[in-house]
Amino acid sequence: MSFTIGNYYPADSPLHRVDPRAKILGSLVLMVTLFLFSRPVAMLAYTLFLLVLVAVARIPLRLVLGTLRPILMLALIALIANILTGPEPWLWQRSFLRLSLPGLETGLTMALRLCLLILTTQLLLTLTTTPILIADGLEALFAPFTRFGFPAHELAMMMSIALRFVPTLAEEADKIMKAQSSRGADYDTGGVLARARGLISVLVPLFVSALKRADELATAMEARCYRGGEGRTKLRPLVFRRRDALFSLAVALVAAFVLTIEHLL
Amino acid sequence: MNRGMAKTQLLRLTSIGIFAALSLVMLLVIPGIPFPPAPFLKYDMADVPIIVASLLYGPVAGVVILVIVSAIQAFGIIGDGIIGFFMHVVASSVLLLIPSLIHRRRPGKLAMFVGLGLGAVGMAVAMIFFNLLITPLYTGLERQVIVGMLPPIVLFNLMKGGLNAAIAGLVTLALRPLIHSFVRRTL
Numbered sequence: 001m002s003f004t005i006g007n008y009y010p011a012d013s014p015l016h017r018v019d020p021r022a023k024i025l026g027s028l029v030l031m032v033t034l035f036l037f038s039r040p041v042a043m044l045a046y047t048l049f050l051l052v053l054v055a056v057a058r059i060p061l062r063l064v065l066g067t068l069r070p071i072l073m074l075a076l077i078a079l080i081a082n083i084l085t086g087p088e089p090w091l092w093q094r095s096f097l098r099l100s101l102p103g104l105e106t107g108l109t110m111a112l113r114l115c116l117l118i119l120t121t122q123l124l125l126t127l128t129t130t131p132i133l134i135a136d137g138l139e140a141l142f143a144p145f146t147r148f149g150f151p152a153h154e155l156a157m158m159m160s161i162a163l164r165f166v167p168t169l170a171e172e173a174d175k176i177m178k179a180q181s182s183r184g185a186d187y188d189t190g191g192v193l194a195r196a197r198g199l200i201s202v203l204v205p206l207f208v209s210a211l212k213r214a215d216e217l218a219t220a221m222e223a224r225c226y227r228g229g230e231g232r233t234k235l236r237p238l239v240f241r242r243r244d245a246l247f248s249l250a251v252a253l254v255a256a257f258v259l260t261i262e263h264l265l
Numbered sequence: 266m267n268r269g270m271a272k273t274q275l276l277r278l279t280s281i282g283i284f285a286a287l288s289l290v291m292l293l294v295i296p297g298i299p300f301p302p303a304p305f306l307k308y309d310m311a312d313v314p315i316i317v318a319s320l321l322y323g324p325v326a327g328v329v330i331l332v333i334v335s336a337i338q339a340f341g342i343i344g345d346g347i348i349g350f351f352m353h354v355v356a357s358s359v360l361l362l363i364p365s366l367i368h369r370r371r372p373g374k375l376a377m378f379v380g381l382g383l384g385a386v387g388m389a390v391a392m393i394f395f396n397l398l399i400t401p402l403y404t405g406l407e408r409q410v411i412v413g414m415l416p417p418i419v420l421f422n423l424m425k426g427g428l429n430a431a432i433a434g435l436v437t438l439a440l441r442p443l444i445h446s447f448v449r450r451t452l
Contacts, residue, residue: 007342008341027346071343078403078404081410109405114404117345118343155333157278159282159333161285161286174294199432204440208440210283210284210286211444213283217279217283218272218276218280221275
């Protein structure tokens with residue numbers, strides 16, 4: 001059972017190669033910016049910027065838009081609720097059903113903003129950065145706080161362990177489910193309680209096996225003298241190159257440009 | 266000079282990592298069940314391993330796992346970034362802190378289930394305030410409108426929290442003898 005976590009799209013594009021630290025900070029800046037503009041021109045300009053990113057990342061547009069599926073329902077509900085509950089003037093009305101024009105505007109802005117928000121994180125991080133690199137980037141960004149007792153390295157280590165063991169445990173869950181089914185366990189029929197009992201017959205062995213793996217891993221790390229982050233070297237250290245500086249500059253310029261359109265034009 | 270970390274610390278570190286992996290497995294492998302009255306809400310069991318870990322290893326471990334899982338989810342899977350991260354952390358931290366703090370004081374079976382129930386109710390209540398505070402920011406809806414949409418959301422949160430807490434309680438009971446035999450010894 002091959003298994004990849006999340007939506008990472010493997011490709012060798014300039015955007016894929018940008019340092020994860022630059023991408024994490026960039027996505028934060030853009031996310032704040034997204035809440036500071038609402039005029040259609042600014043929205044359009046920002047959408048164009050995202051299209052450029054899609055081209056640079058060499059990811060099929062269909063795939064990028066597919067990442068919107070989980071929040072489509074929420075965006076739709078925000079749009080409809082805004083139209084139904086907004087103030088006058090009415091776009092259309094019949095007895096108690098009134099469609100508000102300002103509500104339509106707010107609703108469209110909010111739905112579009114929600115989509116742009118997701119697309120920004122997806123393009124900058126999820127689609128173009130492996131989860132392990134994101135963990136590395138977060139560790140590096142939080143490293144300055146280590147002197148105040150913040151366990152940046154340990155958190156990143158635990159994150160890497162989590163990512164590493166998802167495929168292993170997923171396969172194990174699959175095996176246990178099949179084994180319990182062959183013994184007559186039932187997960188799909190009966191009431192909620194019956195189903196919950198069926199699931200517990202999977203969860204308990206899965207958790208026991210997870211505990212065993214944690215114990216083995218601790219023994220293995222102890223045997224190799226793991227002693228935390230201090231002085232530990234990396235196989236692939238993060239290096240901030242010119243490309244990363246250019247990327248950061250581009251993000252700052254886009255944010256400034258969009259806000260200028262919003263307020264001056 | 267080259268002395269390693271103590272085995273107890275290491276076991277805590279690896280256990281937290283692996284419980285976070287379990288939570289991601291619950292989310293990714295077992296498909297979410299939509300909740301008919303509010304179809305944008307889906308039931309998943311991702312909180313079960315987090316609650317179990319917070320009962321076994323204490324509230325701090327529980328919160329650390331929650332932070333790790335939320336970060337991976339928000340940046341690596343769903344892509345709702347920092348907003349999704351905070352929503353998840355705030356919602357689930359109530360659900361796990363109440364039972365694990367009670368369990369620490371009174372380790373009995375009954376007290377554990379009472380704590381779990383309180384945790385589920387606490388989460389539903391916290392989510393009411395949270396929805397009123399945050400949802401207008403990204404949907405543009407008036408507070409009154411959100412109040413109208415609350416009943417199905419509250420019902421969903423109560424059901425999800427209650428079911429996850431109950432399952433977590435049963436799993437913890439089954440795991441406790443084992444923990445005594447090999448995990449508690451070193452943790």
